[in-house]
Amino acid sequence: xxxxxxxxxxGMIPFGEHFQKSLEDMAAEAYITCLESVDKGIAPKEIxxxxxxxxxxxxxxxxxxxxxxxASIIGNMEIPITRVENGCPTGADTFRNACLGVASGVxxxxxxxxxxxxxxxxxxxxxxxxxxxxxxxxxQHPSWMMGHGGPSLxxxxxxxxxxxxxxxxxxxxxxxxxxxxxxxxxxxxxxxxEVTVERVLNSPLVCWPLHLLDCCPQxxxxxxxxxxxxxxxxxxxxxxxxxxxxxxxxxHANYWDKHNFIEMLATVRAARGAFEMAAVKPEDLDFAExxxxxxxxxxxxxxxxxICRKGEAAKLLNEGEFDTKGRIPVNPSGGLKAHGHPIAxxxxxxxxxxxxxxxxxxxxxxxxxxxxxxxxHNVGGPGFGVSGVNILSRSL
Amino acid sequence: xxxxxxYGIYVPRYRLKQADAAMPWANWxxxxxxxxxxxxxxxxxAAEASDKAIKHAGVAPAQIGSIYIGTTxxxxxxxxxxxxxxxxxxxxxxxxxxxYSGSVNSxxxxxxxxxxxxxxxxxxxxxxxxxxxRATAPGTEGEASFGAAAAAFVIGKDGIIADIEGVYTYxxxxxxxxxxxxxxxxxxxxxxxxxxxFGYEKxxxxxSKGLMGKIGIKTExxxxxxxQQPDERLPGLAARALGISSELLAPGMASILGDLGSxxxxxxxxxxxxTAKAGERILLTSYGSGSSNAFSMIVRDQIEQKKKNLGxxxxxxxxxxxxxxxVSYLKITKALKRAPY
Amino acid sequence: MSSPAPASPLFWxxxxxxxxxxxxxxxxxxxxxxPRRKICPICxxxxxxxxxxxxxxxxxxxxxxxVLPPGLEPPVPVVIVDLExxxxxxxxxxxxxxxxDVKIGDKVEMVLRKVVTDRGLNIYGYKFRLVEEG
Numbered sequence: 001x002x003x004x005x006x007x008x009x010x011g012m013i014p015f016g017e018h019f020q021k022s023l024e025d026m027a028a029e030a031y032i033t034c035l036e037s038v039d040k041g042i043a044p045k046e047i048x049x050x051x052x053x054x055x056x057x058x059x060x061x062x063x064x065x066x067x068x069x070x071a072s073i074i075g076n077m078e079i080p081i082t083r084v085e086n087g088c089p090t091g092a093d094t095f096r097n098a099c100l101g102v103a104s105g106v107x108x109x110x111x112x113x114x115x116x117x118x119x120x121x122x123x124x125x126x127x128x129x130x131x132x133x134x135x136x137x138x139x140q141h142p143s144w145m146m147g148h149g150g151p152s153l154x155x156x157x158x159x160x161x162x163x164x165x166x167x168x169x170x171x172x173x174x175x176x177x178x179x180x181x182x183x184x185x186x187x188x189x190x191x192x193x194e195v196t197v198e199r200v201l202n203s204p205l206v207c208w209p210l211h212l213l214d215c216c217p218q219x220x221x222x223x224x225x226x227x228x229x230x231x232x233x234x235x236x237x238x239x240x241x242x243x244x245x246x247x248x249x250x251x252h253a254n255y256w257d258k259h260n261f262i263e264m265l266a267t268v269r270a271a272r273g274a275f276e277m278a279a280v281k282p283e284d285l286d287f288a289e290x291x292x293x294x295x296x297x298x299x300x301x302x303x304x305x306x307i308c309r310k311g312e313a314a315k316l317l318n319e320g321e322f323d324t325k326g327r328i329p330v331n332p333s334g335g336l337k338a339h340g341h342p343i344a345x346x347x348x349x350x351x352x353x354x355x356x357x358x359x360x361x362x363x364x365x366x367x368x369x370x371x372x373x374x375x376x377h378n379v380g381g382p383g384f385g386v387s388g389v390n391i392l393s394r395s396l
Numbered sequence: 397x398x399x400x401x402x403y404g405i406y407v408p409r410y411r412l413k414q415a416d417a418a419m420p421w422a423n424w425x426x427x428x429x430x431x432x433x434x435x436x437x438x439x440x441x442a443a444e445a446s447d448k449a450i451k452h453a454g455v456a457p458a459q460i461g462s463i464y465i466g467t468t469x470x471x472x473x474x475x476x477x478x479x480x481x482x483x484x485x486x487x488x489x490x491x492x493x494x495x496y497s498g499s500v501n502s503x504x505x506x507x508x509x510x511x512x513x514x515x516x517x518x519x520x521x522x523x524x525x526x527x528x529x530r531a532t533a534p535g536t537e538g539e540a541s542f543g544a545a546a547a548a549f550v551i552g553k554d555g556i557i558a559d560i561e562g563v564y565t566y567x568x569x570x571x572x573x574x575x576x577x578x579x580x581x582x583x584x585x586x587x588x589x590x591x592x593x594f595g596y597e598k599x600x601x602x603x604s605k606g607l608m609g610k611i612g613i614k615t616e617x618x619x620x621x622x623x624q625q626p627d628e629r630l631p632g633l634a635a636r637a638l639g640i641s642s643e644l645l646a647p648g649m650a651s652i653l654g655d656l657g658s659x660x661x662x663x664x665x666x667x668x669x670x671t672a673k674a675g676e677r678i679l680l681t682s683y684g685s686g687s688s689n690a691f692s693m694i695v696r697d698q699i700e701q702k703k704k705n706l707g708x709x710x711x712x713x714x715x716x717x718x719x720x721x722x723v724s725y726l727k728i729t730k731a732l733k734r735a736p737y
Numbered sequence: 738m739s740s741p742a743p744a745s746p747l748f749w750x751x752x753x754x755x756x757x758x759x760x761x762x763x764x765x766x767x768x769x770x771x772p773r774r775k776i777c778p779i780c781x782x783x784x785x786x787x788x789x790x791x792x793x794x795x796x797x798x799x800x801x802x803x804v805l806p807p808g809l810e811p812p813v814p815v816v817i818v819d820l821e822x823x824x825x826x827x828x829x830x831x832x833x834x835x836x837x838d839v840k841i842g843d844k845v846e847m848v849l850r851k852v853v854t855d856r857g858l859n860i861y862g863y864k865f866r867l868v869e870e871g
Contacts, residue, residue, distance in 0.1 A: 141748075141751050141754065141755050141772075141862060142852045142853050142860055142862065143755055143828065143852045143860070143861075143862020143863060143864070144826075144827045144828060144862075145827070146809065146829060146853065146862075147802055147809060147813040147829045148802070148815060149802065149804060149805055149806055150802070150804050152800050152802045152815055155800030155801075155802075155815075156798045156799070156800055156815075156817060157798075158800070159798045159799055159841070160797075163841050204803070205803050206802075206803060206804050207800050207801065207802040207803060207804065208800060208801035208802075208803070208812075208836065209800070210800075252778055254770065254778075254827075255817055255825070255827050256771070256817065256824065256825035256826060256827050257768070257770050257778050257779070257825075261797070261798045261817070409832060433831065433832065434810060435831055435850040435851045435852070436850065436851065437851055437859070439849070439851075439859070439861065440848070440849045440851060440861065443848075443849040444848060444849070471857070471859060472857075472858075475858070480756075480861060483752060483756035483757060484756050484849050484861075486757055718834060727810075734807075736807075
């Protein structure tokens with residue numbers, strides 16, 4: 001992958017509750033914005049293939065089930081389009097497949113677009129659906145899966161993070177404080193308000209030990225990226241961002257097969273493979289956008305990616321290491337917590353943020369760029385069995 | 397004859413004060429009753445009672461040749477519940493599945509059927525289970541008085557802790573309470589004074605007398621009299637008519653656990669066996685829907701040796717309790733449901 | 738979303754797992770899992786044998802869920818239990834008045850309970866109950 005793929009344009013709509021916008025509206029707006037973001041211009045017909053991220057397929061509101069839906073939305077029936085669905089990492093994997101389309105040499109310029117319409121159903125219904133199935137649907141028996149929904153699977157991890165690593169609910173709440181603060185500087189974030197530790201801990205319990213404000217919101221959104229051959233990038237922009245590594249990693253979906261509850265091997269595997277592909281190490285990163293679907297998850301992700309050792313993340317958080325002005329900023333966009341989690345759009349939205357940060361166009365939330373390398377990460381899917389990691393760089 | 401090889405019971409931990417269900421309807425009731433939790437039913441109770449009975453009996457599940465269940469509370473009119481128990485108890489596919497229903501005398505009939513199967517040689521060991529959680533509706537007598545429990549008995553010819561030395565049945569066409577297919581609850585007594593004299597008392601007395609006559613024993617030969625307990629008063633009426641001292645009666649459960657239907661006499665039997673001594677004789681007489689079965693049992697020495705494998709004695713279940721209120725009860729019985737939208 | 742359909746082949750296939758706790762054990766790496774399968778999910782071995790899980794264990798991790806799909810009353814303690822003799826089991830703890838009573842390391846035993854009802858048919862399965870010490 002390294003040396004073969006460049007991002008020449010990114011675009012997204014602000015994430016939020018878009019009751020007045022349909023799935024098609026949001027996807028179209030993200031696509032148009034993305035086209036317009038290509039500095040030196042691009043004609044739509046230059047895009048020769050597309051990958052379409054859509055998670056729900058209609059199970060929690062409007063959805064799309066085939067690539068042909070995107071063909072209709074963008075008004076281009078002439079190109080091959082594949083729908084990608086891979087749990088919460090749908091966006092990351094949609095992007096990965098688009099990159100593979102270019103790295104393979106078959107296509108010069110391709111589109112990756114992710115869109116999710118979650119708010120056609122009440123928040124509680126989509127929270128439960130997004131958090132777990134009813135058993136038979138996932139090929140498991142209800143007696144094993146009953147009682148789950150929302151953050152309950154991550155709560156298993158939170159309980160052990162507290163028991164084995166000494167993390168506290170205050171530590172988790174501080175992740176929300178950091179990310180909400182970051183979100184106030186991001187015009188695309190779902191939530192633009194600050195929270196305090198007290199407010200988080202006093203919010204209603206959703207699944208002990210996680211409170212309402214430990215959970216990311218249900219969000220509508222769309223985001224897109226245009227990717228092309230690295231050696232053609234300068235034709236489209238003076239500031240291409242290169243893809244160094246892109247990987248998907250797995251872990252067992254069944255909780256009774258997992259090795260422990262303080263580490264998610266899907267992330268460990270996805271990150272390890274992406275770093276190998278990129279020929280860089282976690283220490284080389286300037287910042288990371290990670291999958292904080294729940295506050296405790298962010299701390300686990302940081303460790304699993306290798307940014308710090310297992311058990312260290314809470315201490316470093318408390319020392320300000322992950323703040324936007326800290327040593328290794330995490331989620332300068334506000335993370336899923338404040339920026340929102342329109343499932344298939346999330347990963348590509350994070351790619352947008354990494355691109356803007358590396359181009360130093362992030363305005364009030366700009367992090368310090370030294371090595372010019374940033375990382376994007378998602379984890380999720382049934383039983384948190386899938387993770388996607390993309391590593392981007394300012395230079396080839 | 398065959399006898400009891402092992403037994404086990406289960407009583408749910410939840411209790412409702414009978415008055416809490418009666419007073420809102422200007423009815424009167426006293427005492428309390430055991431009620432199932434929201435995830436319990438006659439099958440889950442029977443599973444736990446049976447598991448304990450099999451362990452107490454000291455037989456392997458694969459040796460159980462027939463499983464008999466007596467209940468009036470099955471969730472199904474067509475679908476056996478014995479196979480569900482056979483799965484959780486890990487019985488063999490060759491075990492005969494026999495579901496008795498239709499009356500709170502059904503467990504007693506199930507015991508009769510099991511004895512027949514063992515006497516005939518068709519089955520070496522059988523398990524007989526009485527399990528009940530009768531259907532109720534707000535404002536009915538049953539809603540205040542019907543309790544939930546399960547009692548299981550492994551029956552066979554080897555390792556007996558109590559011989560069953562005789563059985564006698566007495567039945568007439570008599571209707572006191574009923575549940576038609578169209579009904580989701582058991583009716584009140586049609587006329588309690590009529591029903592108690594010509595229903596309960598007449599049949600319990602006739603069956604008990606018939607048994608004593610048949611096997612040539614007298615009331616003085618019994619140490620315990622275990623009768624069906626729909627309420628606290630009826631057993632005493634039958635005892636008086638039989639000339640049996642009320643001291644012989646098993647402790648009343650009707651105002652502690654409620655009217656336990658087809659496992660009523662059998663829960664009381666378990667309570668008696670928990671403390672009975674070898675050589676003591678027990679009279680057990682059930683009653684339901686105009687049918688009464690009377691059994692005579694003699695406790696054996698083995699009862700002491702098997703005590704260490706006993707599950708949970710009745711006394712302990714009486715101590716393990718947690719009260720719920722009437723609204724929670726209505727939600728559990730689904731009389732009160734949340735509107736979907 | 739489709740409903741459970743207790744009469745379906747899916748549920749019938751699960752009977753040995755759900756009622757008799759028959760899973761598989763990998764003879765090469767020792768991993769114990771369920772439902773029964775042909776390939777070990779840990780090491781990819783084809784060398785699997787049937788294995789009966791114990792009905793007793795200790796709580797490895799838990800969470801208390803307050804936001805639930807219709808049919809369950811909150812709060813619901815969900816758990817992962819380390820089973821005696823190996824393997825882990827995912828389930829619910831029933832009969833807990835105070836969710837705060839649940840702790841990592843608690844001893845639990847399986848009890849048969851009603852899990853869900855569909856088309857008038859009940860689906861049963863094992864839930865856990867805290868074992869009282871002594």
